[in-house]
Amino acid sequence: MDQHTSIAHPVAPEDLRRGVYVAALSITHELLPLFCESAWLFERSEPWRIAFWPDAEEAGPVKIIAVCLPFVLVKEAQGRVRTLDVRRHRLAVVPGEFGRTCFKRVRAAREARKGRKKSH
Numbered sequence: 001m002d003q004h005t006s007i008a009h010p011v012a013p014e015d016l017r018r019g020v021y022v023a024a025l026s027i028t029h030e031l032l033p034l035f036c037e038s039a040w041l042f043e044r045s046e047p048w049r050i051a052f053w054p055d056a057e058e059a060g061p062v063k064i065i066a067v068c069l070p071f072v073l074v075k076e077a078q079g080r081v082r083t084l085d086v087r088r089h090r091l092a093v094v095p096g097e098f099g100r101t102c103f104k105r106v107r108a109a110r111e112a113r114k115g116r117k118k119s120h
Helices: 039-043 096-119
Strands: 021-031 048-052 062-068 071-076 081-085 089-093
Touching (some): 081 089
Antiparallel strands (some): 021 048, 062 071
């Protein structure tokens, strides 16, 4: 591994801290097996838990603003603030340098788009 490669590390919810950059590794969805052909599957009342990879909007690093488990208030690079539920989101800590770089690049791209809109 070269000196420019860094690694994200999965983090336990109780180790989350304000000011840290995190990214979603997976998001768990619960589905009820309502349309199953098998009577055995239909009679089971518990939901199926399926982990999905985050889509492009949820995959980028976010900065933790506040923690009140199981909820984490985060700010996205685009400036949007939202709440994550750590019972559904499996998070990884990303190095601060990586998080800051992502935020700077998104901010620069947003400002460049604004500049192009004003010139038209």
